[in-house]
Amino acid sequence: MxxxxxxxxxxxxxxxxxxxxxxxxxxxxxxxxxxxxxxxxxxxxxxxxxxSGREDLIAEAALQGYEIFADLMQYAYDSGQPSALAAFEATGRAYLAFARKYPGHYIAMFESGISVNHSPALAEVSARARGVQERAAAGLSRHIPPAKRPPAAMVSAHIWALSHGVVELYARNSPGTQSPYPPEDLLESGIGIYLRGLGLLPPDG
CATH class of the missing domain: 1.10.10 (Arc Repressor Mutant, subunit A)
Known part of the structure; x- marks a missing residue:
């Protein structure tokens, strides 16, 4: 057979x-x-x-997931241009969309314990995904004097953490964690509060 x-x-x-x-x-x-x-x-x-083993297999799944994720983040960033705020918010929404459409990849990437340094290829593609959001963060902070400008990597890490929290608590149907608001609305309002608190939005934002 x-x-x-x-x-x-x-x-x-x-x-x-x-x-x-x-x-x-x-x-x-x-x-x-x-x-x-x-x-x-x-x-x-x-x-x-x-x-070589299960970890190697999961790492390959994570690698493929990061490739999809990085492309999706880049597309979201480009679609949000020329507004820096729209591009930044688009990358956050892309995170939610990816988690919903590719749950197996998402888990392999973020919940398996596989380090992004498992292989040079995995490290490279994960850095490419992070780099998209860091560019979006840098674009938002251009109006702030360099001495007062928060690091783009820090802003990106905070938004990544916020996006991950919304996904884990409200976008994956975890028992007992249904939100009265759509996950997209929670993320957008959270991003707005965070960015205004840092002074990353212009006064008329």
């Missing part, structure tokens, strides 16, 4: 796809390599032709 689940020559991707399905269903530590192999329609031994 022929193996099911992958096309010849694309076993590595079939295993990543299987891992993503299992991550969504069981979490990043709730499945074994044998389960991933079974889902992909191959023997457990075949996994080791491409991955």
């Amino acid at each position: 022929p193996k099911r689940g992958y096309h010849h020559g694309n076993l590595a991707q079939a295993l990543v796809d299987a891992a993503l399905t299992l991550i969504e269903a069981k979490g990043p530590t709730g499945f074994t390599l044998s389960e991933a192999a079974k889902q992909a329609g191959v023997t457990p031994a075949a996994v080791y032709r491409h991955f």
Whole structure:
């Protein structure tokens, strides 16, 4: 009986796809390599032709997720131009959209415990994603004198944390955490309060 689940020559991707399905269903530590192999329609031994273990497999899923995420963030940033505020807010909304559309990738990236320094490629693509929001933050602060200007990396990290919190508490249907407001509205209002508190919005913003 022929193996099911992958096309010849694309076993590595079939295993990543299987891992993503299992991550969504069981979490990043709730499945074994044998389960991933079974889902992909191959023997457990075949996994080791491409991955050294489960962590390596999850890291590849995270890498692919960051590539999608970085492209999505760049598209959101470009779509928000020429307004610095619109571009910045668009990157926050992109975070929510990504978490909803690619839950397996999101978990592999942010909840698996896999370091972005797992490989040079993973470090590079995660830095590209962060760099988009840092450019958006830098654009917002241009009207502030350099001596009083907050670091763009700090602003980006705060907004990333705010976005992550909204996703975890209100955008992934966690039991008992339903918000009376849409997650997008919570994030937009939170970003506005934060930016005004830092003085990053012009007086007429």
